[in-house]
Amino acid sequence: MSDPRLDESLAALDRALAARPHRDGQAFTEATKPMCAYRDELRYALRKAPDDLAKRRQLKAANLAVTLMLAGHFPLGDMPWDQIEALRGHLEAMQRDAAA
Amino acid sequence: MPSLGATYGRGAATMALWDLANADCVVVMGSNMAENHPIAFRFVVEAQRRGAKVIHIDPRFTRTSALADIHAPMRSGSDIAFLGGLIRYVIENDLWFREFALAYTNLDHIIEDTYQDPEQLDGLFSGFDADTDSYSADSWQYKGKGYPSVEADIPLDEQGDHAPKPDTMSKGPPERDPTLQHPNCVYQIVKRHYARYTPEMVEQATGCPKETFLKIAETYAAASGRERTTALCYAVGWTHQTVGVQIIRAAALLQGLMGNVGRPGGGIMALRGHTSIQGSTDIPTLSHLLPGYLAQPNAFHDHDTLEQYLEVETPATGWLNNMPKYVISLLKAWYGDAATSENGYGYKHLPKLVGDVSQEPMTLSMPDGVVKGQFMFGQNPAVGAVNAELVEEGLANLEWLVVRDFAMTETGDFWRDGRRVQKGLTSPDRIATEVFFMPAAMPGEKEGTVTNTSRLVQWHDHVCEAAGDARSDLWFVYHLGRRLKALYADSTDPADAAIQALTWTYPAKGERQEPDAEEVLKEINGYTVADRAQVAKFQDLKDDGSTAAGCWIYTGVYPTHDRNQARMRVPDGPDGPGSHADWAFAWPFNRRTMYNRCSADPEGKPWSDRKKMIWWDEAGSKWTGLDIPDFIPDKRPDYRPDWSKNPKGMDAIGGNNPFIMEPDGLCAIFVPTGLKDGPLPTYYEPLESPTRNPFYSQQANPTARRYPREGNELHEIADPRFPHILTTYRLTELHCGGIPTRIMPHTAELQPEAFVEISPELAEEIGVKNLDWTVISTLRNEIEVKAMVTERMRPFTINGSTLHQIGMPYVFGWKGYASGAAVNALLAITGDVNTSIHTTKALTCAIRAGRLPVGERIREMA
Numbered sequence: 001m002s003d004p005r006l007d008e009s010l011a012a013l014d015r016a017l018a019a020r021p022h023r024d025g026q027a028f029t030e031a032t033k034p035m036c037a038y039r040d041e042l043r044y045a046l047r048k049a050p051d052d053l054a055k056r057r058q059l060k061a062a063n064l065a066v067t068l069m070l071a072g073h074f075p076l077g078d079m080p081w082d083q084i085e086a087l088r089g090h091l092e093a094m095q096r097d098a099a100a
Numbered sequence: 101m102p103s104l105g106a107t108y109g110r111g112a113a114t115m116a117l118w119d120l121a122n123a124d125c126v127v128v129m130g131s132n133m134a135e136n137h138p139i140a141f142r143f144v145v146e147a148q149r150r151g152a153k154v155i156h157i158d159p160r161f162t163r164t165s166a167l168a169d170i171h172a173p174m175r176s177g178s179d180i181a182f183l184g185g186l187i188r189y190v191i192e193n194d195l196w197f198r199e200f201a202l203a204y205t206n207l208d209h210i211i212e213d214t215y216q217d218p219e220q221l222d223g224l225f226s227g228f229d230a231d232t233d234s235y236s237a238d239s240w241q242y243k244g245k246g247y248p249s250v251e252a253d254i255p256l257d258e259q260g261d262h263a264p265k266p267d268t269m270s271k272g273p274p275e276r277d278p279t280l281q282h283p284n285c286v287y288q289i290v291k292r293h294y295a296r297y298t299p300e301m302v303e304q305a306t307g308c309p310k311e312t313f314l315k316i317a318e319t320y321a322a323a324s325g326r327e328r329t330t331a332l333c334y335a336v337g338w339t340h341q342t343v344g345v346q347i348i349r350a351a352a353l354l355q356g357l358m359g360n361v362g363r364p365g366g367g368i369m370a371l372r373g374h375t376s377i378q379g380s381t382d383i384p385t386l387s388h389l390l391p392g393y394l395a396q397p398n399a400f401h402d403h404d405t406l407e408q409y410l411e412v413e414t415p416a417t418g419w420l421n422n423m424p425k426y427v428i429s430l431l432k433a434w435y436g437d438a439a440t441s442e443n444g445y446g447y448k449h450l451p452k453l454v455g456d457v458s459q460e461p462m463t464l465s466m467p468d469g470v471v472k473g474q475f476m477f478g479q480n481p482a483v484g485a486v487n488a489e490l491v492e493e494g495l496a497n498l499e500w501l502v503v504r505d506f507a508m509t510e511t512g513d514f515w516r517d518g519r520r521v522q523k524g525l526t527s528p529d530r531i532a533t534e535v536f537f538m539p540a541a542m543p544g545e546k547e548g549t550v551t552n553t554s555r556l557v558q559w560h561d562h563v564c565e566a567a568g569d570a571r572s573d574l575w576f577v578y579h580l581g582r583r584l585k586a587l588y589a590d591s592t593d594p595a596d597a598a599i600q601a602l603t604w605t606y607p608a609k610g611e612r613q614e615p616d617a618e619e620v621l622k623e624i625n626g627y628t629v630a631d632r633a634q635v636a637k638f639q640d641l642k643d644d645g646s647t648a649a650g651c652w653i654y655t656g657v658y659p660t661h662d663r664n665q666a667r668m669r670v671p672d673g674p675d676g677p678g679s680h681a682d683w684a685f686a687w688p689f690n691r692r693t694m695y696n697r698c699s700a701d702p703e704g705k706p707w708s709d710r711k712k713m714i715w716w717d718e719a720g721s722k723w724t725g726l727d728i729p730d731f732i733p734d735k736r737p738d739y740r741p742d743w744s745k746n747p748k749g750m751d752a753i754g755g756n757n758p759f760i761m762e763p764d765g766l767c768a769i770f771v772p773t774g775l776k777d778g779p780l781p782t783y784y785e786p787l788e789s790p791t792r793n794p795f796y797s798q799q800a801n802p803t804a805r806r807y808p809r810e811g812n813e814l815h816e817i818a819d820p821r822f823p824h825i826l827t828t829y830r831l832t833e834l835h836c837g838g839i840p841t842r843i844m845p846h847t848a849e850l851q852p853e854a855f856v857e858i859s860p861e862l863a864e865e866i867g868v869k870n871l872d873w874t875v876i877s878t879l880r881n882e883i884e885v886k887a888m889v890t891e892r893m894r895p896f897t898i899n900g901s902t903l904h905q906i907g908m909p910y911v912f913g914w915k916g917y918a919s920g921a922a923v924n925a926l927l928a929i930t931g932d933v934n935t936s937i938h939t940t941k942a943l944t945c946a947i948r949a950g951r952l953p954v955g956e957r958i959r960e961m962a
Contacts, residue, residue: 021229021231021232022231022232023232025807025808025809026808026809029468029809032465032468032469032470033468033469036468036469036470037469039469040469066470067454068454070454070455070457070461070465070470071400071454071455072455073455073461073465074455074456074457074461074464074465075455075456076388076398076453076454076455076456077776078232078234079232080400080454083400083454
């Protein structure tokens, strides 16, 4: 079973993608918040168990997700839709990893 | 300042402060210079004493206005209407400096046939995509030839289909029409573009009487040309708007047309917001730049390797073709022996951008949980940042916050008595942020440099020890870095390699282990790696790893081991050249007036004896004169590139092309590439405005950054609930976020309490007298403050209606002796698309007599 925060984040990301080419900043906010909460939990867990490689892998994946969400929320130039589309696949992989 | 960069090549003031005294006219706009830059203003006073006219264009009548020969009242946010009116005036009356502009600008260049102007598209330029609120610059290019920009935040590989590679200008100049008759030459486009900016329209949009506008236009034009020059001074009154970059562009364009660049008393004086802001963009706290205005690598661009990054970012023509030397020298300074040609000089260690990580997006990200910790160095955003209450919400979501300041700030204490706590929206027990307050040394308690508004790097000495635990920022950063390096020394995680590779070997002195600031400055200057000898000039930097330099534009500030040029304090005598070359160091290479090749005509002779600065010495085969030439010293004026050889670098810049940082050496009256909101400044209303745009149907800058979210709502156009214009500013007596001066009795007593300036007419309308309480409100917040009823504020007639403007200093908070409402709580977070800089100068609000309910008052006023 996946983490509900990842599901929430993915659902919000899908709303952002559905709004293409218009950038829906609110959808990115809604995607970012649960992802950050998920990331926080991983960080706290790793502080207690620094050698937990699975958690470390998941934390790196969460950091990448937050980074790309920021890129979509606050783009420097053109919206990086290709990367946001790729982020969707990344979130699905995170869901599978969390469920494993 | 991308506007000055895009127009002239460098984003900085073009002239020295003292050169203002040589002006025949000084226009101050977007600045209350007498109060906020009083030291610099003495040169304006000196110019006036010598006969110059001083003009102040400003919504308020201030001390600057009082000293000016002409004060023009102008509604906040309408600057481009006024400047556009001046551009039209000089073109329609044929008062521009024709020989100068034809020789040194792109006025005769032909633009693509597909270009369409706001004249045709009712306020939009061609290339606008309404789905993304952004522009493609393809149709803005020179006909058949893309133009690479010098602006670092727009990668060359994304500057339109015409400019896939940065080498277009090495194949010859674009099509031109020196007769200026071609309908798509820049001159004709500019003429059509500004045709509607008539004196009547200027009055309608700005509220400045037509007669006053015309008097200014006549005065300005009469003080420009071969024999005379005008200087134009601005500050954050321009930059803090969603069209801030384009306002400055309008001024740069105008000064280019009039020949007021690179000449004695002529230029643009970009007055910086406070001490060493210039330095903080040179060696940047800006998130998108490396030191020396080099582009930060971007993960989404072709920047995977150093080789790719340099290939994409290095213009083929102009001085910036030397960019690899500066980047590689920077990497050598940062990573030392760990930077080798085999590993791309440690390029992989540089963080790569993915999005906008400037202050406003990061502030907005904090409530979402993205940011976990923050350092505050001399910054007090709980008072000084827009939407201050949203800032507090973000601070409350951090895990840790480090505040370094002279005394406790509202930001450092937000968890205990911040606005949200005082209003009962949260409480200390619900805020988990761990706050570390670190006392900071005062200026006299530390050594180092400040870089002032005219690029002058000035050393200041340590004169006494800081009390108690107070330490310099340099001490803090050095020891933090030292400890981080120790912490990661044994790590095998590749993510930690950057910290491991970083050179961090500055000698520390004394019991307190204070790092030697001169050693830091020596590294910034640069040295040869083999023998650690100082590099004397940036022309000596190499791209083979043999030199290191922390910031190439500062090379020369410490040219030998025993000469700290920033420490020099030798002024010229009365009969000296007046460039004061031995007074500190001005980048680049101690040139005081940038683009000073402009001071001579294309043949190399001064335009006039009265306004001579540098000229070609035929006998000596070199440029000589009263300043260090901002040009190749021995490049003849009649040198012309041999286009059959596809010349690169400076070989592609003619001896008559003064703007050497531009790929073609010309001032860009029309900017094909480099700005995200248009090639020409055009008039838009501020995002919040009580009136319709009188020029076009397009109301506001379509590309402006809006951040819709709860707590950051914007007012609708002409929202009857918020009918007044609000502007904010600071005071001579209280500095910016306020703490250093609010805690000092002798400065606090000079401005003891917050106030809002309102006109007698508005005071009567809302029923308040001087010193009565008022409540000012926006959709973001409400504050209460006492009224200062003054004729310094006047109602404006805009589009036929009377509009009131109110003004309030943003320097107050609830700590210190001088306290009062923080007006920034009223403001929304928005941004200029080119810079993300917020808007503080033109928004809308309501004001009423009375006070807030007791429970909503902030402590100092209860």
